Amino acid sequence: MKEINFFDKKSLIIAEVGINHNGNIAIALELVEKAAKAGADVIKFQTLSPETNFNLTDKDNKLYRFFKKTTFSLKEYQQIKKKAEKERIIFMSSAADVPSARLLYKLGIPGIKLSSSNFTNFHLISELAKYNLPLILSSGMATIKEMKQTYDFLIKLKVKKFAFLYCLVEYPTQFENINFKIMEKMRQLFSIPVGFSDHTLGITAAFVARAKGACIIEKHFTLDRKLLGPDQEISLEPDELRKLVLGVRDIEAMLFANKPRINSEKKIEILKTRRSLYAFRDLEKGKVIEFDDIAAKRPYNKKGIDPRNYMTIIGKKTQQLIKRNQLIRKGIF
Structure with a gap:
């Protein structure tokens, strides 16, 4: 019963x-x-x-x-x-x-x-x-x-x-x-x-x-x-x-249900929809990065820069040519 x-x-x-x-x-x-x-x-x-x-x-x-x-x-x-x-x-x-x-x-x-x-x-x-x-x-x-x-x-x-x-x-x-x-x-x-x-x-x-x-x-x-x-x-x-x-x-x-933590597979799916910073136009070597020089685009790349940290590269000079739509990598400056 x-x-x-x-x-x-x-x-x-x-x-x-x-x-x-x-x-x-x-x-x-x-x-x-x-x-x-x-x-x-x-x-x-x-x-x-x-x-x-x-x-x-x-x-x-x-x-x-x-x-x-x-x-x-x-x-x-x-x-x-x-x-x-x-x-x-x-x-x-x-x-x-x-x-x-x-x-x-x-x-x-x-x-x-x-x-x-x-x-x-x-x-x-x-x-x-x-x-x-x-x-x-x-x-x-x-x-x-x-x-x-x-x-x-x-x-x-x-x-x-x-x-x-x-x-x-x-x-x-x-x-x-x-x-x-x-x-x-x-x-x-x-x-x-x-x-x-x-x-x-x-x-x-x-x-x-x-x-x-x-x-x-x-x-x-x-x-x-x-x-x-x-x-x-x-x-x-x-x-x-x-x-x-x-x-x-x-x-x-x-x-009221116990909400499970996001598992690894779900996290991967989330990251696929997120963005990294890319060059919006060709950036010559020595170019001082301005706000409109960059864009947050898909796909997300862990070697790139998270859009939350875009201020860390504003005002910095490029050390090499960065072509349009190229991923802006960490340590590129």
Whole structure:
């Protein structure tokens, strides 16, 4: 089983299915396959116990009936997890309550996510801390004070590996409402991995977040935005997810990769494009070299004079005839 790691040089890209499968196991399995082909690191679902999350005395509760319809059984999750392992993508889910957390732990997943609505749910966090798994917590709606409280509680419980995600609980999130300075402040205050859960339309915000140092990028994912469901509108389709992955990896190559020193072959190629000093016209013996008597031309010749040192020959007399386009060699004066 692949492990969840938080890297600075390579971010963890999470394809957030949530409930975009609409309770259809065939759609769920296809989402796993498409996310893997797009290059995502993690395929993430949402696990929820309707009986635990909603007041059952309200028989007309539409949310209860919707989540009841879209909730997978342990057996179905085992199918999804097996498919993820086959496709070599990490299977993960958010736990909305204690029963769901226990189901996921029994399933043997490598990490658990907490949604923004559970960021301050210490009852649930206490349960998750027992599992010794990496935790990812979305911080939407949380104040800095609440972030500090949750951080301190996780440290108290000796949770060794956890990350916060900066996000806004606005669907879709408008660009003007994003403030990546908050994400940077979170990283500075807590010295932990900090990522971005993106609820905007498109992929622009995810690119900016990665450039700003987000080590986790989470984006909603669907097969088709025309499908029914509350998160379909803000989700990426497979080809768009592929563009996001490629763009993020390009950003990482430019900003976060270890840059190798120029090797000898590259150095030779560079030198081929550089210049040495040549005579611009015939220079008779005894000619005092002036600025317009010389030109920096290709090819570069290590026996010649680098253009950076042209001032060293200005005002000097030639000791011999130097013909036009002849290399001006070191020691010719």
